[in-house]
Amino acid sequence: MKAVRLVLLQIKYQERAFRRNPAAAFFTIAFPLIFLVILNVIFGGNDLDLGDRVISGATFYIPAIAALTIVNSCYTSIAMSWVFDRDGGVLKRVRGSPLPPWAFLFGRIAHAVILMLALLVLVVLFGWLFYDVDVPGQTMPAVLVTLAVGAFSFCALGFAIASMVPNADAAPAVVNASILPLLFISDVFIPPDAGTPAWVEHLSSVFPVRHLSEALQTGFNPFETGAGFEPVHLAVIAAWGVAGLLVTLRFSSWEPRV
Amino acid sequence: MAEAVIEVRGLRKRYGELEAVRGIDLRIERGEVFALLGPNGAGKTTTVEILEGHRSRTAGEVSVLGFDPGRNEVALKERMGIVLQHTGLEPYLTVSETVDMFRGFYPRPLPLDEVLEVVGLEEQRDQRVRRLSGGQQRRLDVAVGLAGDPELLFLDEPTTGFDPTARRGAWAMIRSLRELGKTVLLTTHYLDEAQALADRVAIMVRGEIVAEDTPAGLVAADADAVIRFRAPQGTALPDGLGLREADEGLIEARTADPTRDLNALTSWALAEGVELEDLTVSRLSLEDVFLRLTDEGDGEVAS
Numbered sequence: 001m002k003a004v005r006l007v008l009l010q011i012k013y014q015e016r017a018f019r020r021n022p023a024a025a026f027f028t029i030a031f032p033l034i035f036l037v038i039l040n041v042i043f044g045g046n047d048l049d050l051g052d053r054v055i056s057g058a059t060f061y062i063p064a065i066a067a068l069t070i071v072n073s074c075y076t077s078i079a080m081s082w083v084f085d086r087d088g089g090v091l092k093r094v095r096g097s098p099l100p101p102w103a104f105l106f107g108r109i110a111h112a113v114i115l116m117l118a119l120l121v122l123v124v125l126f127g128w129l130f131y132d133v134d135v136p137g138q139t140m141p142a143v144l145v146t147l148a149v150g151a152f153s154f155c156a157l158g159f160a161i162a163s164m165v166p167n168a169d170a171a172p173a174v175v176n177a178s179i180l181p182l183l184f185i186s187d188v189f190i191p192p193d194a195g196t197p198a199w200v201e202h203l204s205s206v207f208p209v210r211h212l213s214e215a216l217q218t219g220f221n222p223f224e225t226g227a228g229f230e231p232v233h234l235a236v237i238a239a240w241g242v243a244g245l246l247v248t249l250r251f252s253s254w255e256p257r258v
Numbered sequence: 259m260a261e262a263v264i265e266v267r268g269l270r271k272r273y274g275e276l277e278a279v280r281g282i283d284l285r286i287e288r289g290e291v292f293a294l295l296g297p298n299g300a301g302k303t304t305t306v307e308i309l310e311g312h313r314s315r316t317a318g319e320v321s322v323l324g325f326d327p328g329r330n331e332v333a334l335k336e337r338m339g340i341v342l343q344h345t346g347l348e349p350y351l352t353v354s355e356t357v358d359m360f361r362g363f364y365p366r367p368l369p370l371d372e373v374l375e376v377v378g379l380e381e382q383r384d385q386r387v388r389r390l391s392g393g394q395q396r397r398l399d400v401a402v403g404l405a406g407d408p409e410l411l412f413l414d415e416p417t418t419g420f421d422p423t424a425r426r427g428a429w430a431m432i433r434s435l436r437e438l439g440k441t442v443l444l445t446t447h448y449l450d451e452a453q454a455l456a457d458r459v460a461i462m463v464r465g466e467i468v469a470e471d472t473p474a475g476l477v478a479a480d481a482d483a484v485i486r487f488r489a490p491q492g493t494a495l496p497d498g499l500g501l502r503e504a505d506e507g508l509i510e511a512r513t514a515d516p517t518r519d520l521n522a523l524t525s526w527a528l529a530e531g532v533e534l535e536d537l538t539v540s541r542l543s544l545e546d547v548f549l550r551l552t553d554e555g556d557g558e559v560a561s
Contacts, residue, residue, distance in 0.1 A: 088346030093346065097335060
């Protein structure tokens with residue numbers, strides 16, 4: 001009971017602080033929609049021939065932006081806020097109080113996941129209203145499982161990269177450099193029929209972003225007749241998550257690096 | 259003997275080649291305001307961070323409220339408050355929200371109004387943290403340290419960077435902590451602060467405690483007074499009084515018998531027709547003692 005109360009306390013004050021910074025809140029919310037609109041304007045008019053199916057550009061970009069949202073809400077924002085809190089002494093202060101570290105962690109993760117879910121609802125709703133994209137029906141359980149595995153793994157990887165970043169000044173550079181290239185080579189920003197060389201696809205298959213975007217593509221595929229589960233993709237994402245967790249447990253620190 | 263809240267024996271901390279803390283002993287009793295004084299780099303913060311549980315130690319025994327802080331136990335953290343030198347607080351929360359959040363971490367928190375009253379932030383209670391002045395933010399740091407109604411409070415350089423008015427305010431606040439019966443371990447490099455606030459002072463230099471006493475005791479342990487004056491350049495000074503040149507062109511002598519030595523000095527001056535400008539006789543200040551202990555003024559001291 002006490003544990004639940006402490007986590008809820010964290011979430012309450014995190015949400016409040018988030019809402020009180022309207023500029024940050026606005027752009028956090030607008031970010032995926034801006035990408036959704038831009039990519040649709042540029043590439044959305046053409047139908048995509050994916051070999052087994054032909055879909056509209058917009059149908060491709062809803063799950064792609066959903067993948068971006070998961071990566072951004074979990075990986076990028078967790079990594080940034082953890083490094084900033086570490087440098088700013090927030091973590092040290094928590095560590096000197098009786099608040100258990102895991103309660104603080106759960107508060108952070110819960111905040112990220114709540115925000116992620118809100119943004120995903122917004123993206124899907126936007127696609128349904130303006131781009132005539134179907135909301136997943138019988139594949140919904142598969143989409144939700146993908147979200148859960150994705151959220152776990154990208155949060156864990158966010159903490160892991162934070163433990164590698166030396167200080168707050170380096171955080172934006174390191175975090176962005178580690179994730180933006182993957183978003184470009186993993187069928188998130190650029191559709192798969194754009195002539196991506198095979199070796200690039202093989203390379204990106206090592207990393208979790210491609211597996212996340214492909215699992216979501218299946219979940220949002222209007223021609224999908226099965227449940228839409230992608231066990232191989234999910235396994236790769238989860239394996240990265242476990243690796244991230246191990247790195248975090250080994251190298252994470254609550255104090256600024258000297 | 260009163261109950262010891264902090265007891266340290268033979269504490270050592272080594273960072274690679276550097277030994278930051280070289281075997282110190284400390285005993286701080288319940289209800290005391292104890293100041294750990296020393297120049298920058300003397301090992302004060304390292305010592306305090308070991309007591310707070312933020313740092314491991316290389317050797318020695320440490321007991322804080324009966325616990326070993328190195329074991330990171332919640333039961334200890336519930337009974338102590340830490341005010342760090344640099345702390346991050348959520349800028350978009352208000353003062354009372356911030357204190358309330360921290361109160362929520364403790365089993366028996368101090369009432370919100372009481373916390374705000376002690377630190378003097380009643381009027382700012384609904385202000386966002388980012389709108390507070392530097393001094394007010396420091397008070398909020400203390401408020402957060404007090405939120406759990408700790409028996410023991412660590413204050414790491416609580417007034418560094420304050421203007422004189424804000425410092426007086428902070429001092430009044432620390433005195434009121436004593437009235438609440440809190441044990442306070444204060445680190446500072448301001449001598450007047452230690453003198454004004456502390457029941458006992460330990461002076462730390464290069465990882466060792468070189469003196470420990472009440473502020474008055476530290477001063478009394480030395481010669482009783484110091485005579486200072488200026489004399490024209492090239493004057494041949496009398497022997498036997500221990501006169502030596504000090505800073506700013508002053509000549510000074512420490513003396514255990516100021517009446518006799520002053521008489522000898524003024525008699526000599528009258529006989530020789532020497533004008534003793536800016537002649538003063540004063541008690542040694544804590545600063546005089548401190549400078550001598552920190553290697554004849556070699557230690558870097560802000561005043």
